Amino acid sequence: MNETWIALKELGENRMAAVGIVIIVFLVFVAFFAPFFSPHDPLEQNLEKRLLASNGEYPFGTDELGRCIFSRVMYGTRISLEIGVVVVGITALIGTILGVISGYYGGIVDEIIMRAVDVVLAFPGIILALVIAGLLGPGLFNVILALAVTHWPAYTRLVRGMTLSVKEKEFVEAARALRASNFYIMRRHILPNCINPVIVLATLGIAHTIIFAAALSFLGLGIQPPTPEWGSMLKAGIPYLRTAPFLTFFPGIMIMITVLAFNFLGDGLRDTLDPRAKEMIMMKK
């Protein structure tokens, strides 16, 4: 049987991962078909119907400007998933490449890359993102940029560490004895042996990024109203916390479910992809 197939099967048997996958598929579906299924235009205001509780017309009620919370929450899925996937895509790619280069070549290249990593990691991630996003001004692009700047070092650090250990393995030395080029060795030998933990980290990274992005918007430094975004919806709901708590309830639970789904999946991947976990422990602990 094929290795990938076995891994996928094991993943499916992992209950949490399966739940995660189902939720993620559902969310992607929602994001994709939001225009078809949302009962209202998420931007459509109706001041006569403001702050209504859940009813037949508005399943999750209406906000302070009479917009349909259900529709806004649906559209919010789009922006959160988009930020998560784009940021992780960019950072995982750049971070991994830098990590392989840093670990493989060592010396001055390593020194420069790792000092850059230190600088970024010397600072609590969310605060750096906050400062960057705050200074550059609100907007989708700036949020993505701020999160990308703060997220790449995680991959670089991880991959560098793995590269250092894989590099010492004899099969890499064998490839050098075969006079394979450095690029070949990195691509064929180092990278494939680092990729599993990167996949795990990237999955968990999507979860992380979605929370960060929502936090930025919550603080008013990310996506701005009237764009339907969960973090900024939460912020807008604060003044009505006493009278209309559902304004903050629905976006909050959406963030949590989304993040939880990616965390479930990442956790399941960690169990299936991590060879150490696979090893059967037969001696008594």
Place this chain on the structure above:
Amino acid sequence: MTKVKVEVENLKKYFYSGIFRKKVIKAVDGVSFEIKEGKTLGLVGESGCGKTTVGRTILRLIEPTEGKMLFDGEDITSLNGSKLKKLGREMQIIFQNPEASLNPRMKIYDSIAEPLRIHKICNKNEEKEVIFELIETVNLNEELLFRYPHELSGGQIQRVAIARILSLNPKFIVADEPTSMLDVSVQAQILNLLKDLQKKYAISYLFISHDLEVVEWMSDEIAIMRKGKIVEWK
């Protein structure tokens, strides 16, 4: 008279450490020897005596601090570029640890095909034929070709390692403790295989081991190393 295949003159390899690079470890400290065509030089010593460094240096996997290395009379001490790549077809190495000597994420077939692909020795169609021939030479079952290394035993992996470098038709092989992690019954298989190949293809070996008995059985000449120097010839 058989001709000299490999010649090493006053080889030195120092490792420097510490903040000011002042700490010196003399891993290899003036080693000279020659290996004739189709013959085996055994290199014996306890762990940390520098025998492994000698093997790596000859293959130019480590750059020597001082000294000269000749292959077929040609100075290879500072060869580079395409000439060094070509040298890769002539000189090869077999490692100690079977678990680490094959890429765990590559199928056995691809591991064996790798040298052929790197050196562009044959096209895709011929490749298959060559590989099947190779595994027959080292006495491996075809079924194993489409498995991953962790599904093989140590002895089988060592055969794969031998098969893959044989595709290059090397004339000199450094065997760095090739059986020290294998069971005795399997050790004998591998050592016999190495000897058969030597007869068949006139390969010269530098056979590195800590086990004097094994070296005595394998080698035409034996050098004993201690603290970076050859202290005794047998």
Place this chain on the structure above:
Amino acid sequence: MLKYILKRLLLVFVVVLGVTVVTFSAMHLAPGDPAEMIAVARYGEDLTQEEIEWVRATEGLDAPVYIQYLGWLEHVLRLDLGKSLITYEDVLGEILTRIPATLVLAISSLILSLLIALPAGIISAIRKNTIVDNACMTGALLGVSMPNFWLGLLLIWLFALSLGLLPSFGYGSIKHLILPTITLGPSMSAITTRPTRSSMLDVLNQDYIVTAKAKGLDERTILLKHALKNAMLPVITFVGLQLGFLLGGAVIVETIFAWPGIGRLLVDSIYARDFALIQGCVLFIAVIFALANLAVDVLYAYLDPRIRYEKK
């Protein structure tokens, strides 16, 4: 050991320098004319070009960026972080008055998180693959997935607005501390639980635990004496790294609960685009974070005999 600490301090210096360069560049890459923004913040929208130019000249904003940076750095080395561009308050003084509030919140949250995470992690490792373990791990995942800004709002809604038990914002008494701590502590504990568990599992699979069993020692001695200390070593480093999470979380929690700490100061200064204050906060947070991590590493080195007795 001393050499190690000195080396690390040097690194802290380099890194803090790097962080300030990044923020300084971000400020100047930011769209808009800084002089105009400051002038608007100070005097309102109705401005003449002369007034803006006057601000530019008095604040030294007409010099090239690197001159501005070097000038700032020179003042920093004399422990002068400058004055707020908007309120003219002394930046250092302003920060120092905010630090205690942040420390109180951070320490109480850290204690709460460790009180939850360590027992949970250790118990789930010992009772691996039981209901207890699954419950702890699911709880941890839930905790990690819970945005703390939302949790904060839920807590305010429940305990302050609905039940009226606790104040929803402010600073001063233990009561004020409870909700912010419950917002921050458990989510941090959720992050620490898993590494604690895996570290403990790792240790329990080591040969020396088997040796301890072969000696005939009982479960309790093996766990408390042989396993725990080994398992806690990596957790210490991890907690050090999580201090960043704590500071980051503080920014959000302080904003929600109107807690007068440095995090809220930073957010407010970003809103106001008060560059001097932003730069000061960034510098301070970076230094605190770096020193805390250094302290953690020294503690680690001290507790681990393999490092303590390395040079002999």
Place this chain on the structure above:
Amino acid sequence: MTLLRIEDLRVYFNARGRIVKANDGVDLEIEETEILGLIGETGCGKSILGRAIMGLLSENVEIGGRIIYKGENLLELCEARMRQIRGKEIGMMLQNPSTSLNPVLTVGEQIAEVYRYHEGVGKEEAKKKAADMLKLVGMDPKRMDEYPHQFSGGMKQRVMIAIGLALNPRILIADEPTTGLDSSMKKQILDLMSGLIKSRDVSMLLITHDLEVAKGVCNRIAVMYAGELLEIAPAEKLLSEPKHPYTQDLLDSLPRMGLNPIPGESPSLSSPPAGCRFHPRCRCRSDKCSEKHPDMIGIEAETYVRCFLYKNDKSKG
């Protein structure tokens, strides 16, 4: 006198859906004051046997058969009773001294705690006894406050010996005590162990893959292959006139005997061949070997072999 008797020991566990039969019907006795060598190649189940005696296999492992020590079946004992036996009655040294000593405790403490725990003596008393033990294994007792990483491999192995023998157990199980040591150090450690064991009337089960190690020290040797024993005989006899074809071939594959290989590979413990487990590699096989599983039979005094080439001699055995 038999000190410990293993009867029909079966250790099975589940590895990714396959049943691995690590020990499959092992019968073995350890006599008083003897050194019994258990020889076998990688993955034949010899270490599992050692751990099974100590009750150190995890719960998901299925264990059958009996291990009788002083009239008690160790496999049926409660954990509390088993703890009294571990260390005090049966000591154990694990394979790798670098990983088998706790890195954050001083070596003195790791010896002393045995006395405190089993004999209930005070801190000072235990420390003194630990110092004596260190002296006994040829180490400077002044170093007892140092940590394991400050010692060399051979020294750490000495500490392991001190721990294993601290309470003067009746049996010491030593699992590959010389792996990772250079040949000169190997000899020192073996001499030290066998000397101490003889002078203290302790029996030892020496588990090793190295025939050379077993040769110098063992009184009797048992040969294990694919989860079962193939031959048990007095050491001299086994090495000079091996009976089982596997034992013969194993000896022949040693360098000094001409490095004659045994063809093929050891079978996996989850799918051993039918009949005699060695038959696919055996040069003496007949049709019967692939069909029927041979029993262990006594053929001469103290010599047992599991092979159809031999006939049971009931008068002896």
